[in-house]
Amino acid sequence: MSERQHEPTAGEQTRSTVRPGRRRFLQLAGAGSVATLAGCLADDDGGGEDEDEDWEASQNIRYIVPYDQGGGTDVYARGIVEALTDSVGENIQIDNVPGAGGLNGYGDLMGADTDGHTILGSATPLEVAPQLLDDPGFDIRDPEGVCVFGESAWCLIVNEEWEDQVDSFQDVLDLFEAGEMSSVGIQEPGSPQDIITLLARYEYEFWDWEERPQYTGTGPVAEAVASGEVPCGIGTDAGTRSTVEAGNAFPVVSFLSGGTEVYPDIPGIDEAVDEVEGDEMDFVGGLFRGVYTPPGTPEGRNEWLSDAFEEAVEDDRTQEWSDETGNPVYHEGPERAEEIVEEAFDSYEEFDVIELIEEHN
Known part of the structure; x- marks a missing residue:
């Protein structure tokens, strides 16, 4: 991602380590x-209310x-x-x-x-x-x-190898319908990506996907798209931007009505397909x-x-x-x-x- 990444200081460790007011939005392993x-x-070890008024991190x-x-x-x-x-x-x-x-x-x-x-x-x-x-x-x-x-908004990114065939989300849908694409990377069942794809196929009936390989987060989804493991995948705009800027993938649609500030040139789902009107998917987009x-x-x-x-x-x-x-x-x-x-x-x-x-x- 092109944004300035904070390098951990000596005191940091990592273990692997728009606007307000809009309503947005396994079998679980483990x-x-x-x-x-x-x-x-744990018990609160912070003392009484009066003491807490002067509290600061220590x-x-x-x-x-x-x-x-x-x-x-x-x-x-x-x-x-x-x-x-x-x-x-x-x-x-x-x-x-x-x-x-x-x-x-x-x-x-x-x-x-x-x-x-x-x-x-x-x-x-x-x-x-x-x-x-x-x-x-x-x-x-x-x-x-x-x-x-x-x-953030959930967005669909596509592997760079498809760039000559994909100018819009409709092109992606046509490739799925033709059987040239069959899978889309998402997170676990119950994730917004899972819900988005279920709504797209069974509620609004515009996306004929066959398989949905599952990953633990946007980072792994973006890596899978970049490597060609899946032709496309859904991740947050914030989490996919580094992959896009590296030239390994490109965004085609935001699942939030009105699009996203991160990728200002792609449409929101309400503009990309006729089946979704207004902010119908915003609660999960x-x-x-x-x-x-x-x-x-x-x-x-x-x-x-x-x-x-x-x-x-x-x-x-x-x-x-x-x-x-x-x-x-x-x-x-x-x-x-x-x-x-x-x-x-x-x-x-x-x-x-x-x-x-x-x-x-």
Whole structure:
């Protein structure tokens, strides 16, 4: 990806390591292990409410990214981490904990100390279906909200070898219908990519795919497209941009109405196919970049962390990164972070998403 990547400092470690107001948006491998990760919630060691009013970070902050390195959630974390390190006054340790549709990382968060030094970056609503499909032993609605600081759109990218044959998404659909393309790379059952392809085939009936190889995140999907393992795949605009800029793939459509700032020249799904009107797929066509702390983290600490993110968002380095990449950044506080999760659960119920997944996976 062309955006400036933050190189880990001595205090960081990695283990593998638009706008607000728009509603966006396995059989799980290892779901049982997620419950084990959760454990019992740690006791709050932060003292009373009065003491918490003057709290500030006093040690390294662990920033859990529940997806692979190179995916959109990871890209956003690394896009803000330099400025965030300065605003909190401590080193930020980005820790990639992929698997189970994001729930492995949530499991780590649920068992972490409530001392304000552990946060998680989400990709809401990516984690909602895994929660509903197979109870992991905790609820992703329980963590405390810190902020929302960005959002992304799901996009289809195509391997560079097809460039002479593909000028539009309709060309891709025609190649699938003709049998020249048969597979599209996605994440696990229950992921937005899974839901998008199910809607496209069974609800709106415009995409005649045959196979959907599954990967653990946008990074692996983009790698599979770049290598030719699959002719095309769905990933976030933030997470696929490095592959596109390297010339190994090209984007053809955003599954969010109105398109994406990252790829301003491609249409939104509502423009690309007649079968989808307006914002019908927006509930699953994009996602929010939320930040959360373990359940029971004192409110004052979440507010302090939210203020630190706001300062980091406004920092010239973050704004420059946003301008260079097209990845939007903004800041909304703890209440909004919790609202987007509740709204996602409501949307999945409204559109019978779990029934769709269970019927066709």
